[in-house]
Amino acid sequence: MGQAIAFYTLAAFILGFAIMVVSTRNTVHSVLFLVLNFLFVAALYVLLGADFLAVIQVLVYAGGIVVLYLFVVMLVNLKRAPEAHEDPHRRTTLGFGLGVAVLLELGVIGAYTSTQVPAPVAANAAMPMAGNTEQVGWLLYTSYLIPFEIASMLLLVAMIGAIVLAKREL
Amino acid sequence: MIDRFVIPLVKIAIVLNATLVAVTYMVLLERKVIAWAQSRLGPMRVGPYGILQPVADAVKLMIKEDITPVRADKWVFTAAPIISMVPALIVYAVIPFGPTVTMFGHPVPLYITDINVGLLYVVSVASVGVYGIILAGWASNSKYPLLASLRASAQLISYEVAVTLTLVSVIMMAGTLSMVGIVNAQYNQHIWYVFAQPVAFVLVLIGGLAETNRAPFDLPEAEQELTGGFHTEYSGMRFALFFLAEYANMIVVSSVVTTLFLGGWLPPFPNTAVFHVLYYIPSWMWFFLKSFAFLYLFIWIRATLPRYRYDQLMRLGWKVLIPLAIVNLVITGLVKVVLL
Numbered sequence: 001m002g003q004a005i006a007f008y009t010l011a012a013f014i015l016g017f018a019i020m021v022v023s024t025r026n027t028v029h030s031v032l033f034l035v036l037n038f039l040f041v042a043a044l045y046v047l048l049g050a051d052f053l054a055v056i057q058v059l060v061y062a063g064g065i066v067v068l069y070l071f072v073v074m075l076v077n078l079k080r081a082p083e084a085h086e087d088p089h090r091r092t093t094l095g096f097g098l099g100v101a102v103l104l105e106l107g108v109i110g111a112y113t114s115t116q117v118p119a120p121v122a123a124n125a126a127m128p129m130a131g132n133t134e135q136v137g138w139l140l141y142t143s144y145l146i147p148f149e150i151a152s153m154l155l156l157v158a159m160i161g162a163i164v165l166a167k168r169e170l
Numbered sequence: 171m172i173d174r175f176v177i178p179l180v181k182i183a184i185v186l187n188a189t190l191v192a193v194t195y196m197v198l199l200e201r202k203v204i205a206w207a208q209s210r211l212g213p214m215r216v217g218p219y220g221i222l223q224p225v226a227d228a229v230k231l232m233i234k235e236d237i238t239p240v241r242a243d244k245w246v247f248t249a250a251p252i253i254s255m256v257p258a259l260i261v262y263a264v265i266p267f268g269p270t271v272t273m274f275g276h277p278v279p280l281y282i283t284d285i286n287v288g289l290l291y292v293v294s295v296a297s298v299g300v301y302g303i304i305l306a307g308w309a310s311n312s313k314y315p316l317l318a319s320l321r322a323s324a325q326l327i328s329y330e331v332a333v334t335l336t337l338v339s340v341i342m343m344a345g346t347l348s349m350v351g352i353v354n355a356q357y358n359q360h361i362w363y364v365f366a367q368p369v370a371f372v373l374v375l376i377g378g379l380a381e382t383n384r385a386p387f388d389l390p391e392a393e394q395e396l397t398g399g400f401h402t403e404y405s406g407m408r409f410a411l412f413f414l415a416e417y418a419n420m421i422v423v424s425s426v427v428t429t430l431f432l433g434g435w436l437p438p439f440p441n442t443a444v445f446h447v448l449y450y451i452p453s454w455m456w457f458f459l460k461s462f463a464f465l466y467l468f469i470w471i472r473a474t475l476p477r478y479r480y481d482q483l484m485r486l487g488w489k490v491l492i493p494l495a496i497v498n499l500v501i502t503g504l505v506k507v508v509l510l
Contacts, residue, residue, distance in 0.1 A: 026243075028243075028246070028248070028308060029307075032246070032305075035301065037296075051285060051286055051287050052286070052287050052290070055287045055290040055291050055294050056290070056294075057295070057299065058294040058295070059290065059293060059294035061292075061296055062297075062298055062301070063294055063296075063297025063298050064297065064327075067297075067300055067301070067304070067323060067327060070301075070304055071320075071323070073305075073322075074304070074308055074316075075320075131284060131289065132286050133287060133347055168414075
């Protein structure tokens with residue numbers, strides 16, 4: 001009961017902040033609402049018992065990535081006339097169609113998973129149940145090794161790409 | 171009931187109040203020590219040897235006029251000091267001042283909580299603290315504060331990378347992220363990590379100085395270039411909040427360095443029979459002595475070293491500290507694999 005109340009309160013805040021992100025006129029305010037949104041998502045993780053994920057969420061998203069957003073928003077001149085924001089190539093119908101497609105997908109996934117009993121996390125006898133961090137590390141290096149390695153390759157490529165882009169002459 | 175609610179609430183109240191009092195007296199200590207370093211007397215008028223100066227300062231700051239510039243972004247301007255103060259205070263939730271002791275028949279741990287991801291919590295909360303500075307500079311709608319806040323946030327982000335990378339090698343030594351666990355690991359390994367990880371210790375200390383915007387890395391408030399820094403437009407109690415946050419962060423850095431490298435509440439040579447006599451000094455006393463030594467060191471550095479130039483600061487961060495941190499991490503990993 002208490003968990004349900006906490007979940008719905010947090011969810012309401014998350015949705016509210018998400019709406020504020022896209023509806024606020026001031027760009028810096030919009031980024032700030034995004035930070036609040038991320039912090040409340042972290043609270044949701046804590047509620048689910050995923051402490052490690054919650055802390056990483058705050059560290060990487062709220063504390064890292066959004067700071068860079070804020071930098072860009074502060075340095076770029078956004079005080080242009082409203083008509084300058086009108087994009088002649090804007091494809092309203094395409095965007096609308098994509099949005100509807102995502103909504104439908106979410107609906108199908110929701111309908112499908114609500115009929116299924118969630119399978120318990122693959123109980124591995126060798127898995128140390130010491131703590132959240134150990135469990136995440138264990139799963140990453142056993143069951144999800146290949147996705148994990150692919151993700152790290154992707155990050156490496158992105159890093160090298162950033163260096164190449166920033167330094168034209170090496 | 172008592173163990174679940176009363177004792178934690180009392181602890182939180184004590185830690186918060188003690189921090190704020192400690193912060194105000196840190197200001198006095200800093201003025202005194204710098205005065206002595208420069209052959210002056212420092213504050214002498216309020217109370218004997220000026221020991222009531224913090225009270226006078228607090229009263230002055232509270233009754234000063236509170237000005238919000240007309241062109242400032244009112245909401246963000248108001249929120250910025252709060253955003254920088256709150257992370258500085260909530261970090262104390264995971265700092266262990268001592269082990270569990272028995273008080274009036276109740277087992278009382280001398281820390282507010284011991285979460286599984288304690289050290290990561292410290293790092294992530296510290297990373298949120300940057301917002302206070304960026305937003306203060308932006309919301310003031312004034313060019314010097316904006317420049318200062320851009321400098322400050324670039325500095326904080328750069329040194330955060332170095333410090334976090336360095337902390338990984340400490341985590342590898344201890345095999346845990348919990349702050350209490352790290353102290354216990356030092357107890358079990360009979361060594362303070364300052365001796366096992368000297369490079370990491372120096373890196374974290376330098377990074378800590380930079381992350382708290384202390385001299386010689388206090389570029390965000392370089393008076394000659396920036397007329398005071400990101401809080402130029404702030405007055406009265408809001409200015410005081412930035413000031414308090416800076417000193418609270420100093421205490422946080424000293425406590426974290428003490429916990430990670432100087433064995434927290436442990437005496438020197440922990441868990442060796444010969445030096446067992448050192449355990450007669452209470453555990454929290456050791457913790458406070460060590461943290462105080464670091465606070466004194468910070469002030470001493472400020473009184474001694476000139477300020478870095480901005481490009482020197484960035485070069486030090488990216489070209490010296492981060493490579494060193496990575497090398498240290500690799501060596502720690504190799505040693506750990508070879509020895510175990």
